[in-house]
Amino acid sequence: MAKEIFYTAVDIGTTKVCALVARVGSEGELKILGFGKTPSQGVQKGRIENLSEAQEAVRICLDDAQRYVSRGVVSGAYVGVSGSHLSCLNIKDTLTDPQDIGGITAHQIQRLLQASYPQVDPSQEVLHIIPTGYEVDGLPGVRNPTGLHAKQVQVEAHVVLGDAAVLKNSVRAVEGNRIPVRSLVAQSLASAEATLTGDEREMGVIMMDIGGGTTDVAVYRHGTPWFSTVVPVGGNQATGDLAEALHIPYYRAEKLKIKFGNALAELVRADEEVVVPGYQGEPQRVIKRRAMCEPLQMRLAELLKLAILRVNQAGLRHMPSGGIVLTGGGAEMEGFRELAQKITGSPVRVASPLGIAGLPAELRKPAFSSAVGVLLWGIKHQGDWKPSRSEPRHTWMRKLLAGRFQRTKEQEPEELPVGGPA
Ligand SMILES: Nc1ncnc2c1ncn2[C@@H]1O[C@H](COP(=O)(O)OP(=O)(O)OP(=O)(O)O)[C@@H](O)[C@H]1O
Ligand SMILES: [Mg+2]
Structure with a gap:
């Protein structure tokens, strides 16, 4: 009987860290055996700035992910990395x-x-x-x-x-938990691996993974990667802008953003209202939802333009005919597709990981494209020379x-x- 092979992926993001343990069966079928997710600590814009905190977050995820597999199965991990040093x-x-x-x-x-x-x-x-x-x-x-x-x-x-020193910190965050790192994977390529169809890669496509602190960008042409970059702006900056505009703490702005945010304010009915909870003894306020969405739109439009500018500066003269694929937690905001369409004039798709039968529903969301992609990348490229x-x-x-x-x-x-x- 052909041997089963086990794979582990760890994705160290700015807002969350996750780990996946999967098995590839004798017929080549992939099954996710364990999954762990925890809020990120010690990571700024994709880059580790507190090693012991990051190591602890990785430990929590790996413990959860390994709960349903026998000891010794996790013998090495593929690790997703990001940051503007790439x-x-x-x-x-x-x-x-x-x-x-x-x-x-x-x-x-x-x-x-x-x-x-x-x-x-x-x-x-x-x-x-x-x-x-x-x-x-x-x-x-x-x-x-x-x-x-x-x-x-x-x-x-x-x-x-x-940057070798920055990458070493990602390696240490995992290896400090006695799991050797098989390979580091750029999150831009990982997310592309999880979301892009063969047609999009052939036609040419710009993939953007809008995370909490970074936007990982990958451009594919003629079926293969042509450009990749990391823009140090993500959904967290939009939350920060909202907090400032409404004079409320960040965590309250994040809740409002997730519940009522729309990246294109004009899509919100003019009479819709939202309640902004009071802060420091002030009474709650009722404001127009459309007005609440304006600072979000400004920041996200700026982010999209910045990403497109980078791609232009790399030499892409025309928007590729495969259009734009948006993924990452930030792309889960209502109206993001329409905003990107309006700015670029291209077809836009918001994508979740695809192509894995039996992927748990919890992972079938844009926020997990990079974690699932690290796993897929590891499986596909394990034999590559490096x-x-x-x-x-x-x-x-x-x-x-x-x-x-x-x-x-x-x-x-x-x-x-x-x-x-x-
Ligand atoms: N439903 C939603 N609507 C709007 N924003 C959302 C929604 N869900 C998640 N987000 C935003 O997505 C961001 C987190 O995305 P994600 O989980 O992909 O980031 P990450 O991988 O931890 O970070 P990074 O890739 O930057 O290192 C946060 O800014 C969060 O506010
Ligand atoms: Mg991410």
């Missing part, structure tokens, strides 16, 4: 052999990817090198060159980098260069045109 670049690299590379093997492709490892500042760590396409003897757009004969094969890859943290870079580079192939001169990352929206 950046990306697209690279190209080429292998040539004046004779014939021969039937290109998977091993050679892996070596090519290894060789394409970018020169980065030692303070940076490479999180992902994702092959996005191949050019074989001048023929572009080859998705899988395995088995082809050629003199030259060129790989294009999307690379995600992060430089090991324990192996110094010069060691594997030397091993690599001792191989039969020559590398052509290192290429500059593709020059991306900068332009405004269409």
